[in-house]
Structures are given as structure tokens and as C-alpha cells.
Amino acid sequence: MMVESASETIRSAPSGQNGVGSLSGQADGGGGAGAAGTAAGGAGRDAATGADSNGEMSPAELLHFQQQQALQVARQFLLQQASGLSSPGNNDSKQSASAVQVPVSVAMMSPQMLTPQQVQQILSPPQLQALLQQQQALMLQQLQEYYKKQQEQLHLQLLSQQQAGKQQPKEALGNKQLAFQQQLLQMQQLQQQHLLNLQRQGLVSLQPSQASGPLQTLPQAAVCPSDLPQLWKGESAPGQPAEDSVKQEGLDLTGTAATATSFAAPPKVSPPLSHHPLPNGQPTVLTSRRDSSSHEETPGSHPLYGHGECKWPGCETLCEDLGQFIKHLNTEHALDDRSTAQCRVQMQVVQQLEIQLAKESERLQAMMAHLHMRPSEPKPFSQPLNPAPGSSSFSKVTVSADPFPDGLVHPPTSAAAPVTPLRPPGLGSASLHSGGPARRRSSDKFCSPISSELAQNHEFYKNADVRPPFTYASLIRQAILETPDRQLTLNEIYNWFTRMFAYFRRNTATWKNAVRHNLSLHKCFVRVENVKGAVWTVDEREYQKRRPPKMTGSPTLVKNMISGLSYGALNASYQAALAESSFPLLNSPGMLNPGSASSLLPLSHDDVGAPVEPLPSNGSSSPPRLSPPQYSHQVQVKEEPAEAEEDRRPGPPLGPPNPSTVGPPEDRDLEEELPGEELS
DNA sequence: GGCAAGCTAAACAGGG
DNA sequence: CCCCTGTTTAGCTTGC
Numbered sequence: 253m254m255v256e257s258a259s260e261t262i263r264s265a266p267s268g269q270n271g272v273g274s275l276s277g278q279a280d281g282g283g284g285a286g287a288a289g290t291a292a293g294g295a296g297r298d299a300a301t302g303a304d305s306n307g308e309m310s311p312a313e314l315l316h317f318q319q320q321q322a323l324q325v326a327r328q329f330l331l332q333q334a335s336g337l338s339s340p341g342n343n344d345s346k347q348s349a350s351a352v353q354v355p356v357s358v359a360m361m362s363p364q365m366l367t368p369q370q371v372q373q374i375l376s377p378p379q380l381q382a383l384l385q386q387q388q389a390l391m392l393q394q395l396q397e398y399y400k401k402q403q404e405q406l407h408l409q410l411l412s413q414q415q416a417g418k419q420q421p422k423e424a425l426g427n428k429q430l431a432f433q434q435q436l437l438q439m440q441q442l443q444q445q446h447l448l449n450l451q452r453q454g455l456v457s458l459q460p461s462q463a464s465g466p467l468q469t470l471p472q473a474a475v476c477p478s479d480l481p482q483l484w485k486g487e488s489a490p491g492q493p494a495e496d497s498v499k500q501e502g503l504d505l506t507g508t509a510a511t512a513t514s515f516a517a518p519p520k521v522s523p524p525l526s527h528h529p530l531p532n533g534q535p536t537v538l539t540s541r542r543d544s545s546s547h548e549e550t551p552g553s554h555p556l557y558g559h560g561e562c563k564w565p566g567c568e569t570l571c572e573d574l575g576q577f578i579k580h581l582n583t584e585h586a587l588d589d590r591s592t593a594q595c596r597v598q599m600q601v602v603q604q605l606e607i608q609l610a611k612e613s614e615r616l617q618a619m620m621a622h623l624h625m626r627p628s629e630p631k632p633f634s635q636p637l638n639p640a641p642g643s644s645s646f647s648k649v650t651v652s653a654d655p656f657p658d659g660l661v662h663p664p665t666s667a668a669a670p671v672t673p674l675r676p677p678g679l680g681s682a683s684l685h686s687g688g689p690a691r692r693r694s695s696d697k698f699c700s701p702i703s704s705e706l707a708q709n710h711e712f713y714k715n716a717d718v719r720p721p722f723t724y725a726s727l728i729r730q731a732i733l734e735t736p737d738r739q740l741t742l743n744e745i746y747n748w749f750t751r752m753f754a755y756f757r758r759n760t761a762t763w764k765n766a767v768r769h770n771l772s773l774h775k776c777f778v779r780v781e782n783v784k785g786a787v788w789t790v791d792e793r794e795y796q797k798r799r800p801p802k803m804t805g806s807p808t809l810v811k812n813m814i815s816g817l818s819y820g821a822l823n824a825s826y827q828a829a830l831a832e833s834s835f836p837l838l839n840s841p842g843m844l845n846p847g848s849a850s851s852l853l854p855l856s857h858d859d860v861g862a863p864v865e866p867l868p869s870n871g872s873s874s875p876p877r878l879s880p881p882q883y884s885h886q887v888q889v890k891e892e893p894a895e896a897e898e899d900r901r902p903g904p905p906l907g908p909p910n911p912s913t914v915g916p917p918e919d920r921d922l923e924e925e926l927p928g929e930e931l932s
Numbered sequence: 933g934g935c936a937a938g939c940t941a942a943a944c945a946g947g948g
Numbered sequence: 949c950c951c952c953t954g955t956t957t958a959g960c961t962t963g964c
Contacts, residue, residue, distance in 0.1 A: 723937085723938065723939090724938080724939080725938085741953095742953060743952085743953090762939090763939095765940075765941070765942085766938095766939065766940065768952095769941090769955085769956090770938090771953095771955095772955050773955085786953080786954085934964105935963100935964085936963090936964085937961100937962085937963085937964100938961085938962085939960080939961080941958085941960100942959105943958100944955080945954085945956105946953085946955105947952085947954105948951085948952085948953105
């Protein structure tokens, strides 16, 4: 029967569009925002309670209620503002790069849908920074308005109380006024505490010389990413009393502290990093960074001054000398709203980066713990965890820069656009071969579970025009084993290739020929005549025997090698294998144990939901092929005549394949049987 | 350098 | 005759 070309049928299939879906699916930011708002409300409530202690209950309750109302109004207003960044009321904050408007709007329109971390993962650093900046600008504006409201309400309250107090004893009135004043004071204190916390994180260090400048309208200056290092350096000017600056800002922005947390995008949670405050309140992280990045700074210079220009974010004003710069700094970057907002923006940036760093560090710790590596070792960063493609990048894929500089964590499934030359995580240099045939594909060379790899990077391969780092044989086998019946027709194999890999949606003549060639060439692929035609199955035993073991006959050698591989003694090639295989192989607990062959015994069939890449029998292989699963996926062939394959190929040594009876029992037989077979 | 593995290309045959 | 499927051979590259 004629079957239409697989490539044509598959080409029209919708490619995976998962970027937005994954975003919406992860929507979880509402909880965080709500929690922050609750915290802010709690602060207000505490303040009100403090007033209560002075006597009158009803005014305090009323004030509390009004505070809550004001908070709600402020929140709603912020959300409204966020949903329309270009609204007329935000003219002052529109000077940011227009290129980031779209993502910023997207992110701001759904503040309760995305956590800051998620937003950060979505946005690029410049976008994120612009977002943060605008968010901070909005936040500051809202805080000011809210503060004004609060003050107006308090004054109204005072007036009303005074009006009502005319019929009350003077003591009561005095108590009420005192309560309001105390509440104001508490708000200020809360704000100071908040800023102090930030200061302790090293995120705020305003110069005391910057007296409260005139209240400018709004922050607006765009902070270009290149200015970040300068801000890093400048955020903790030496010799600046932190408390002074905090107090100054606290007084300058009185009343904002209680609500600041409700508007701040990231929760004020210090990442589980080394946030050990130094005696001056600066975290060691920042100090070390400054040390490493301020090499050009001389003791007499200013961290915000370099190369003759002001390094304040978005400024770049040329200053001939330090004195002029200081003058400029005091005039242009005084402690006003804009500077404060810029500092806050930088705080947010730093926080985001720290959160991200914390996450990545945590992931690294988990990975290293999983790999039984010492977490303290700096080695992993030098290991080719995500090696640059370098000379081995596939010819059709040009990877100019690492799109995921933070390692192998970013799932390509979420970001990979169709035909995007992204490198799948965990696929290293040997994966994307340079030009010509892609040989030594990782699955075969290192026996990485192709199913795991595919499961992890399924979307990537589906969308990116990247040649999968697997041999044709591995792919064919995987295609066959993924089916319930463990059998596929040739055309179905074609379909699987085109469905799973964007790369195979073209060059059909080449790879189809190769598929046919492999099916015929390798004895592990068994052609079975079916009612509907011929189907291809996999003979796992033959698949294992496909590669003659190089270390056959020396169990001790193998054992030593296995021991050598354990723990930190991974050799370079195996590390490369790890890099290429995304470590799924190490899911086997026995992999890194200096252990017996029994510990290397097969992974579960159900691993990763699909048959794992089989591991060779012990004593037979190169390092990655250490485990001897040797389970056979001898399939249930829907065949009437069972003799079709036998005449063409000799049956597997296990005996006549009775497809209807094969299954776990055969797996057990294989495990018992094959070691000797391989070691013979 | 030899060998094995893998890829590509091509020729060929058989069947629908 | 064309296309698909399947087999086989050859040449080449790469890694060990």
C-alpha cells in the first residue's frame, strides 16, 4: 500500500507552542503578592494596635479600617497603573527604552499571575531591569500618593477627632492625637526598619551628604545594564554611615515603609546565600564582587566615577575630575525621588539576581549532591556542564553565545522558538556535530538514556532545527520502544522522526535512507511480517551486542574501572558524557557506587516513562556502558506467521522469540544470562 | 595506523 | 512507470 511521505504529513502538524502555555501554567504569583499585601496590612494593624494601647478604641479601629482601605486603593491603583504603563499619568516614567515596553507591559498586566522569579526567567536581564525600574517608579509614585492619602486621612481623622473632642475631655483628645502621632511615628519606624533591612543586605547606601533634595516629580532615568557594575560598586560607598542614610531616606519617604512590601515585586527574603553581614553591614557577596570588579578604582576615586564620566545609572555625564564629579553627584543625584527610585530599582535588580543566584546555587547543590560530588568544589563550573558548542556545533546550527549562561537548567521547552538555534541543555560539544555526519552521538557512545534526554528536551528538538545527538539506531529504537506494541512500520518511524525532531522535517531523502539503511544493517532491528505489512521491532539483545565490548574478558579491569569512576574520579570522557547526557544515567543509584555488578543492574523499565537506553552488560564496555540491564523489549508482534523474521535472521540467542510471551520473565532471564554471554 | 562505528550516497530488487 | 520498502555496497569521517 502506498503511504504518503511522512515528511509531508508531519510538516503540517502544529509545532509545539509551549512558551505562553508554560507561562500561564506556572502562574503562581498571586500568592506572593497577596502575602505581601497581608504583611503590609499587618504592619498597619500593628501600628493601630499601638495606638489602641493609649486608650480610645474606636478611632484606632477606624484608622485601621481606613488604612486598609487606603491600602486597597493604592493596590488597585497600582494594578491599574501597571496595566497601562503608557497611561498619561505615567509620563515621567516613559523615558525607558521602548524596546522593553512590551514585555514590561505583559509582565505588569498580570502581576498576580507571575512571581518575580518567573518574570525574571521570562525576561532577559535588560528587560527585567527595565521592568523593575518602571515598577519601582510606579511604586514610588503610588507610595507617595498613598502617603498623601494617609496623611490626609490622618489629618481628617485628627480634625474629626478635634471636632468631636470639643465635647470630650482634653485628656481624651490628647490621647487620640497622641495615638495618631504614634501611628505616624510607627509608620516611619517601620519604614526605617524596612530600609535598614535593605541596608543590611547591602542594597542601600545613600550618602549622608545628600541632604533631602527638592521633591522631584518622578523617577525616570533608564538604567542601562552596563551601569550595573557601577551601581554594584557604588552601592556601598566606604565610610558612609548606613544609619544616617537610612534615617534620611526614612524621613524623606515617611509612611511608605508599611506599604512598600506590598508593592515590592520580590518578597524580602534573603536568598540562602552567604549573606553574612560584615561589620559595616555589607554582605560578603557584594564586597567580594566589588573587589573583583573595581580593579580600576583607585582609593581616591569614587565608585560611581570612572573613565571621566558619571556612572550613575542613565547619567554618563562627563566630569573632568573627581571634584567636578562630586559636585555633579551632589547636584544631580541628590537624595531625591529619582535617585531613591533608582536605588530601589537597583535593589530590585540585585535582589532578583540574588534570588536567581540562590536558585541556581540550590540547583547546583542538588545536582552535585545527586552526583555525589562535593558541593564545595568549584570544579563544576569548569566542568563542561554546558559546554560551548565551539568547534563542534552542528553546521546548520550556529550558536554564537550561550543563551543560558547560568547553566543547564533552562529547559529549552519553555523558551525555544521554532527553528531556534538553541542548544539543548546537557547536550555538549559532541552532540551537535560540526558539519558532515554527526558521529559518535552521545546516546551510543555514552549510553545516555535517550528516552530521558528526549523527555527533557522533547520540545526543544521538536522546535529547534538541531540535529539530535543520537544515532539513527538509537532513534529508531526509541521510536519503536515508545509505542505500546513495540513495533512500528517504516512509515511510522518516519513519522516519529519528523514529529519529534524539527531537523528531520527536512533532508528527508538523506535521513530516510539512513533509517532504512540502519534498519537493514543492524541486526537489532527485526522486521516482522504483519497482517498489515511489515513492522520493525527491536531486539534488545542484539542492540546490546551491537558494539563489541572493548574490555571484554577482564572483569577485574571492569571492576576497577567502575571503582575508578565512582565519586570524584570521573574521568574527562565520562564528565563529557555527563555533560551530554543531562545526567539521566546517574539516576541509577549504583552508577556512582564503587560497587558490585549487582549495583549496576538495570534501571526500571518504567524509568522516565519509557524504556531507558539500555546499558550494556558488565565487563563489556567503555565507561558509560557499565550497567547491564539487558532486558529485552521483545515485542508483542501482531503477526500471524511468526516465521517471517526467522528465516531472514537467526533468532536471538535467547531462543525462539515468542512475542506473545515475552515480558518481565524474559528480562529476568536476560539479567541472569547475559553477563556470561558478554564476558565470554 | 588500524579498527570499529556511524553517516551518506547509491544501486538494486520487489511489490503496490 | 513511479513510489515505497528493503537490502547491500562503498566511501568517508571520527574516535579509540
